[in-house]
Amino acid sequence: MATNESSTLRTPRRLLFGDLWTYAPAPESRDIVRLQPRYGHFIDGAFTEGGETMQTINPATEEVLAEVAVGTSEDVDRAVKAARRALDGPWGRMSGAERGKFLYRIARLIQEHARELAVLESLDGGKPIRESRDIDIPLAAAHFFYYAGWADKLGYAVPGAQVGPVGVAGQIIPWNFPLLMAAWKLAPALACGNTLVLKPAENTPLTAMRLAELILEADLPPGVVNIVNGAGATGSALVEHPGVNKIAFTGSTAVGRHIQRAIAGSGKKLTLELGGKGANIIFEDAPIDQAVEGIVAGIFFNQGHVCCAGSRLLVQESIHDEVMEKLRWRMQSLRVGDPLDKNTDVGAINSREQLERIQTLVASGVEAGGQLYQCPGDLPEKGFFFRPSVFTGLAQSARVAQEEIFGPVLTVLTFRTPEEAIERANNTPYGLSAGVWSDKGSRLFMVAGAMRAGVVWGNTFNRFDPTSPFGGYKESGFGREGGRHGLLPYLEVR
Numbered sequence: 001m002a003t004n005e006s007s008t009l010r011t012p013r014r015l016l017f018g019d020l021w022t023y024a025p026a027p028e029s030r031d032i033v034r035l036q037p038r039y040g041h042f043i044d045g046a047f048t049e050g051g052e053t054m055q056t057i058n059p060a061t062e063e064v065l066a067e068v069a070v071g072t073s074e075d076v077d078r079a080v081k082a083a084r085r086a087l088d089g090p091w092g093r094m095s096g097a098e099r100g101k102f103l104y105r106i107a108r109l110i111q112e113h114a115r116e117l118a119v120l121e122s123l124d125g126g127k128p129i130r131e132s133r134d135i136d137i138p139l140a141a142a143h144f145f146y147y148a149g150w151a152d153k154l155g156y157a158v159p160g161a162q163v164g165p166v167g168v169a170g171q172i173i174p175w176n177f178p179l180l181m182a183a184w185k186l187a188p189a190l191a192c193g194n195t196l197v198l199k200p201a202e203n204t205p206l207t208a209m210r211l212a213e214l215i216l217e218a219d220l221p222p223g224v225v226n227i228v229n230g231a232g233a234t235g236s237a238l239v240e241h242p243g244v245n246k247i248a249f250t251g252s253t254a255v256g257r258h259i260q261r262a263i264a265g266s267g268k269k270l271t272l273e274l275g276g277k278g279a280n281i282i283f284e285d286a287p288i289d290q291a292v293e294g295i296v297a298g299i300f301f302n303q304g305h306v307c308c309a310g311s312r313l314l315v316q317e318s319i320h321d322e323v324m325e326k327l328r329w330r331m332q333s334l335r336v337g338d339p340l341d342k343n344t345d346v347g348a349i350n351s352r353e354q355l356e357r358i359q360t361l362v363a364s365g366v367e368a369g370g371q372l373y374q375c376p377g378d379l380p381e382k383g384f385f386f387r388p389s390v391f392t393g394l395a396q397s398a399r400v401a402q403e404e405i406f407g408p409v410l411t412v413l414t415f416r417t418p419e420e421a422i423e424r425a426n427n428t429p430y431g432l433s434a435g436v437w438s439d440k441g442s443r444l445f446m447v448a449g450a451m452r453a454g455v456v457w458g459n460t461f462n463r464f465d466p467t468s469p470f471g472g473y474k475e476s477g478f479g480r481e482g483g484r485h486g487l488l489p490y491l492e493v494r
Ligand code: NAD
Pocket: 172, 173, 174, 175, 176, 199, 200, 201, 202, 230, 231, 232, 233, 234, 235, 236, 239, 250, 251, 252, 253, 255, 256, 258, 259, 272, 273, 274, 275, 276, 306, 307, 308, 404, 406, 432, 471, 472, 476, 477
């Protein structure tokens, strides 16, 4: 039996099952999405034209989806002033219970438009529709629902203290979870009574602009939420605007550092959610089949464009060969391709620049002597795609094992003892996430407690919930989003 099993494992899945595992295309229709040829900004409760534009494209086809305005410092100034007026107006005087109603309304509108938002997210960002439909959009709604419940209970967030809003918050988000990151930023800030200026990522502005329409439909007073499109210079203008009281930034460590320097001494509050190089640690007593699913979910979810991805796999030496064989076998069933196809597991890389960055880091791993295994099968001819990949035989010091790759590329390292696993897992400048797999609860808790990482998953990976705080240590940033902790950066405590 054991012999049969292992010879079955060594047989490529395609040869084993033939056509049984080939699926007919099952594309989600994009008719539900009505794209405008051009998007401006959303300032003071109205859509503005904006001047100069940039293009947002579908990374799976390279088709231009729309022209999008590039916000100038004047646009940012108008948005910040509108936010200040809203803070001094009815919004600032509104009770928490009334504010909560607006959040509930936005949450319900996201749910009502879930299918449309999912298609739009996959079109603009390249992520599989299965993920935008089942993860991004439901979680975005869940964040609004969750924080709606806090709006009239803020006194319990910091017991014994008087709390109020910080003021005008400038919020800057990346392209990997566009609507979800917007929800992580907007929902807690609104629950606490702040007003906002959000800057979406230049590659993925479309769901934020649709959210602006839903916010208008929810009758949120003008100026409470403003959205200014643009790239780094627009973000920089927002960071440096003297009328902003707080900056919340999610993005790369390099830009995070730059922002920290830019606002030093200004008195602005700051939270930074930055990059990561998460370790996924598999002990020999772990449930191996589940762990293999966890490895796949840890690194291939959202093409690996995940700050908390489990991009470093640490496997106990005694089970290395078994885990690798099962992982390679599992990878053969991953379908890479059209993000709108409901059978797709791995969609498009978000941009040409990101694809080139992944290719460069993978080339450095090959040059350093690593053995590279990649998913078999054809890739689409157009668009930006990269095969799910695994490196073995690399030293921990290799560039690809150290730097955040932000793509579907896993590096495998081994360890012998729990102490060695902990030492290797923490040996990174980052500290965002980790996963631990073991049959023993005591070992899970011991190793989790020793991780210098903001989020540690036990026998699972990449699970998110609005009630659970998320954030980093070291070069992964500071401050928490989600849960009660996620309210604190948006509250002035007296
Ligand atoms: P990025 O830092 O290049 O851009 C992020 C955002 O910052 C974009 O909106 C961009 O326009 C803006 N920006 C760029 N330069 C700026 C400047 N000088 N001043 C102000 N704003 C500026 O990052 P990215 O490539 O869009 O996103 C990927 C990074 O985000 C990865 O490193 C990833 O780990 C990180 N990320 C972290 C989390 C987290 O919660 N820790 C979540 C998602 C993504």
